[in-house]
Amino acid sequence: MAGERTAAAAGDAVRVRVPATSANLGPGFDTLGLALGMWDDVELAVGDGDGCVVEVEGEGAGRVPRDERHLVLRAARATFDRAGAPRAALRLRCRNLIPHSRGLGSSAAAAVAGIVGARALLAASHPLDDEAVLDLAAGFDGHADNAAACLHGGLVVSWGHEGAWRAVRLSPHPALRPVALIAERSSSTEATRGLLPDRVPHTDAAYNAARSALLVHALTNDPSLLLEATEDRLHQPYRRPAYPETAAVVDHLRAEGVAAVVSGAGPTVLALTLDGRLPDALDTSGFTVRALDVDTAGARAEHV
Missing domain, CATH: 3.30.70.890 (GHMP kinase, C-terminal domain)
Incomplete structure (x- = not known):
């Protein structure tokens, strides 16, 4: 299409909201996940030059890395690489409500935020489907239960198949x-x-x-x-x-x-x-x- 950008450009920015999740739910070890109404909000933008800028408010502020080691940025970089897009300087701003290291999927939320944000920045020029996004996100945890619930919402059943991660979304009972x-x-x-x-x-x-x-x-x-x-x-x-x-x-x-x-x-x-x-x-x-x-x-x- 005429005028379509071939990669993310300086000044492009997206906001991403990702939910907390609870995995296992008792017997569904590494398989079942439920998305919960508590969210991290992330703004990911393409900057000029090299390097990155990281700001964190709320959970993790003062404790998580404020450079390219930050999980959201690592996930975004992995997405650029998976899509075959040239890397870009990134600016990251996180407002976190999901508690860290408490069993509520904070690491999966960070990975999904970086991946979904990067996919949105790349848009039609370097498309990634939901299966690729899940596969990337699950790779950071080693299993897909939290990542799938964070990505799709609701109740998910996830499993590995021929070296990739798969998931189906189900609608929880409205009384829950x-x-x-x-x-x-x-x-x-x-x-x-x-x-x-x-x-x-x-x-x-x-x-x-x-x-x-x-x-x-x-x-x-x-x-x-x-x-x-x-x-x-x-x-x-x-x-x-x-x-x-x-x-x-x-x-x-x-x-x-x-x-x-x-x-x-x-x-x-x-x-x-x-x-x-x-x-x-x-x-x-x-x-x-x-x-x-x-x-x-x-x-x-x-x-x-």
Whole structure:
């Protein structure tokens, strides 16, 4: 087309909004993810010359790198490379609400923000489809559950296929009202994965396969089954020593009939309620309680 740009030009800018996510949801280890109504807002712009400029407000300010090591920028660079576009100087401004290292998908959100922002800057000149975007984003985490939920919104089922990542989006039941109990302390995904055994009993694997299938049905069609559907033997029992306070909250909630799980690798707790309420006697010391909507839009980008 006449006048079409062949690459991002200085002055081009996009705004991206990406949601928090909760992965696993109990039995769906590295497979199921849910997008939540808490967002990071990112502005990515093409600058002049070389190098980059990074500004961060909110979560991570003063702690995350303010140079090309920043995850949003690394993801944007990877997108330029995947699209075969020449690299450009970039300016990044982040306003973060998603807590870091709490099990709410902050790293996946950063990767998706950089990738979706870069794709929008490149637009029609170097197009990338959603499958390429998911594959790039999942590459930063090593699995696609958070990245897929962040990208698509709603409930996602993700899997690997022939060396690439795939995902399908499902619509959660409209009565679902998640409540996040956000831990004050942080946790390392790498450290908690180190607690998982290399092998599990066949009976436990079958148990989780049944619960994962049931959970998809419960989340989309019959929330009355959520307590049974969120039972897990594959990862949460092994991770309990890493965050005993989290385990105690999950145990208390489940004893009261609330479908509570460890969010991602923890230590945040996610309660899958139908009314946004928790038992009055619950001790929430060390946690910030946030009733959240399900984000149904996923990552969004607009030119500015």
